[in-house]
Each structure stands twice: as structure tokens, then as C-alpha cells.
Amino acid sequence: MDMDKLVSLCKRRGIIFPSSEIYGGLNGFWDYGPLGVELKRNIKDAWWRDNITLRDDMVGIDCSIIMNPKVWEASGHVGGFSDPMVDCRETKERYRADQLHVFRYDLAAISEGRVQIFAVALTGGTVDDARGSLSDRMTNLSRKGHLPIKLKDLPEPEVVEFLSVPVADRDGIVGPSATKPGTLTEPRNFNLMFESHAGAIADEANKVYLRPETAQGIFVNFKNVVDTGRVKIPFGIGQIGKSFRNEINPRNFIFRSREFEQMEIEFFCRPDEAAEWYAYWRKTRFQWYIDHGIKSDKLRLRDHDPDELAFYSTATADIEYEFPFGVSELEGIAHRGDYDLGQHQKFSGKDLTYFDEEKKERYLPHVIEPSAGADRATLAFLCEAYQEDEVGGETRTVLKFHPRLAPIKAAVFPLVKRDGMPEMAEKLYRDLKKHFNVFQDEKGAIGRRYRRQDEAGTPFGITIDGQSITDGTVTFRDRDSCRQWRVPSANAVQALRDLLEGQAVPGGESEGQA
């Protein structure tokens, strides 16, 4: 599957447009068109219904996007995730300043009081980890003649973090891939969160942030829900909503954008049952994608390595999809312990513990967080659905959406535009439209109308022909198999409902439309 073809189809069929396109677009922002908004809404509705409505242990919430800024101090987004970045002028590489380590030599005795320093980058390493890599790097620099002094003449170095080196001394540092000192820029802050001001006057005192995740709105409402929702642990709170992040580099269509929509669950449970619930959600959420049409082996469930985990998490798994641009994360299921409630308890000074009636015990619940990207899911469903088939020797482009997700559920066609067929089609269309999003098309050849709907992912076509006028039956046509069968017009609403709910297409295998 070619990403360009999908982007082009999305544009052509009104699924996804570049944001504010007539002004040249805006990097990292996209708009959903008439078909796209239906698709995405169906995905969100399916998620909500399966995870909230149909369950006894889940409730929903819808929090404001802008919250008290202290929320983001507690969550760590203000302090922790504004990573300073360092660029190398020589090699054009970029590093996170907090991951750079430096060999610091005191050359005062042999080099006119100058302190000469060398640096090497590590990914997430500690000072001790850095030592070996730095030694290798020094040997390498020495061999290539980039050192001012022979390696054996150097004094014993001290391993320090880049950020701890005084600014005045930093021009003596050789970058991790550079050959000369002084090519690293000063660290520049990378602001993850969008900032704004609550109130007409913009100053520091009223600075606010657009939320970078929906999760914190759930945590800060935990007490409210417990106090008013008649909920008992174990239970979860779900939320669907927009979030905003200043990604360094938005890329890959709607996969990484700066404004995006999340579908998140925070599931609160007893500490000693958390591992079980983690296993449960890990499995349940993976199956959800399969049940909605991602049946290929492009869907993966990957457990994080221990060194990949956030410090507060004891287990995390990613649901990944093999997109044309690579394998990327659709949803993360994280065992977060009591970290978040603990943080908010600390920062707000409010007691967020839960009294367990059964155990007669008060504790801070542990949390399992299945956090899904609505736009990423939409893209995965699009990629999975996109196919180029052969029908009667002709290639057709078809989006094989699960009927539950398809933007249009059925299209109604008069076979030709005369003999009462358009009138009968119109009536059937009106009847169906009371129940489903259906579409009517009487223009052009019937084959073309079928193909148009194939491209929009419409699972069923209903055609009114000459026989319909005499005996009142209409022809149903299945998108995936192109198979056809007749149904009395009076039963069309129920027949379509059955099909959308997974009833097999007559005369063949169900084609996996369960």
C-alpha cells in the first residue's frame, strides 16, 4: 500500500484535507471532510460503546482542555518534558542536552590553564554507562589526530553531565560526532505544551496550557467521580477528547500531528489486583482492533523492555500497526501504579485515597491506562481497508471497512432513470435514512456507481430494477464479494440492520464481517 495513494484518495473523496488549505495549510494540522468525520465518529462511537456504555465498571467524563496549570506541574509536563536540545554545527546532529555526557580533563598544568573537554552522546544512559563510550571515542579521536595532546599524556578525566559544565567552558567540548571543539549550540528549550493566557491580558500570572493528554483530567476528577458516581473499585473512567503537543516534527499524514484526539481509560483497582487488570486490558484492547477489521499481521502487541519503562511503571505494552512508513504505536496500555493519584495528592494537598468497603481498608488505587489515539486508529483502519482488487478484469480501489465503521452504510440506486425506478429508490432511501447513514445516486452507469461507493467503503448497494416495480424486491450487493441477492423492499431496513450487525452475506462465506 502506497501512502501517497491513500492521501490522494482521502483528499479526493473528502475524508481528510490539509488544514486551512487555501492559505497554504499549516504544518501538523489536518481537517476531516464529510466522509472522514463519519469514519472517525464511528470509531469513537464504537470505542465509547464498547468501553463505557456496554460495561458496568466504566463511566465517562469530558474535561476542559485548559486546566489549572498546577495540574501540569503535578503530572511532570511543565518541569520534565521541556527537554533542552543541543545541535551540532559541524555534523548537523541533534541531541537531548540531558543525555549528553562529557569527559572533563583539567589541563591547567599542561595547556595554559585551559580546560579541554570531550563529549559523547548516549541514549538515556547514566554517567557510569557513559564512561566506556567516552573512552572509545577518545581512542578514536586520538587515532585520527584530532587531539591536541597524546592520549597517554592526558590526566585522568572526570565524567560529568553536559548541563553541569559551566557555559564558559562549553566551547571546549567536542561534539559526539564532531572532530573539532566548539561546534555544539547552547541548549534550546523544547516546549511540549501549547501556551495561552486565560483572560484578556497576557502575562505570566495567567499563563495556561492546552492539555497534552486527556488522562490528567480524569485523575483530577477521581475524587469527584468516587463521591458522586456510585462507583466501586475496580472501575474505570473513560474520556475522548482533543489534546495538543508541540511535536518537534509532525510527520506521516495524520499519524503525528500537533492537534489530535485521544481515547483514554484510567482503570482504578486494588494494588494487589493491578497486574491482573493490566493483563486483562492488554488483551481486551488488542482484540478490539481485530474485531473492527484489522485482521492482518500488521497489528502487533509489543511489551516494553524493562529499560524502556517510565520509572513509575511496572509494565507497559504498545499496540502497534505496520504503516507504510513503518511500525508505529496506536495505543499504549500502561500499568502506572499509584503514581498519578500520588502526585495529585501531593500537589493539591487533597486526600485522594479510596475507602474499600469490602476490605475495610483505605488506600491509593493503582491505575491501568489504555490510551489510544483516535486519529492514529483512523489512519490504521484506512490503511488496512485500502485495497486494489480485480473485478471482471478491471482494477478497482476499495476501502474494506468494517460495516460498523463505514461512513456510509448503504447506497440506493435506481438501475436506470425511468419507469418508476427513481421514485421507488427515493422512497426506499427515505425509509433507510431514518435508521442509517445512506446515500442515493441515480447518475451514470450502475457499474460506476458501485465503484464510487467501493471507494468510499460503503459495504452494501441496493438497486431497484424493472423486477422491483412488479414484485417489490430489490437487489442487495456486497462490497467485498460483489455478490448479489434479492430482498423484498419492505424488509430492506431489517435486512440491512442484520447485515450491519454481522449476519453473513447469502450464498457465501461471511467474509469476516462479524
Added chain:
RNA sequence: GCGGGUGUAACUCAAUGGUAGAGUACCUGCCUUCCAAGCAGGCAACGUGGGUUCGAUUCCCAUCACCCGCUCCA
């Protein structure tokens, strides 16, 4: 943010230092009884801003957007 590439109609492409042509799509007719049919007509584009030039869609610069790689993705 760096390097490379691309930017012409809704989509896919073409040509050109003298303001652009096609296919598909779309619209209007006619014709059409089941998988992108035919005929006739129609709508519709040089990303943006500068510069060079008598004249720029074409050459140059900048900018914006998209794609690939690096970085990043808490």
C-alpha cells in the same frame, strides 16, 4: 531544527522565457436493465512573496506546505 526532493485543474500527469494541454472526476443534455459504456457541451490550475527581464508558470532568492532521511515522539 538540519540535509535532500517535490509543488501546474478536485485527482494523476504534460508542455513552455511570449500567461498552459490531456486523462480521470465533476456539472448539463441525450442514450442506457447490474460492475469505472457511448455521444455532445460545460466548469476548472501554474503554492505565496520578491528579484532578473520588454515579458516569468519556466531562471534566481526567500517563504510556506508536503515527501524521504536525521533528530524527536515524555
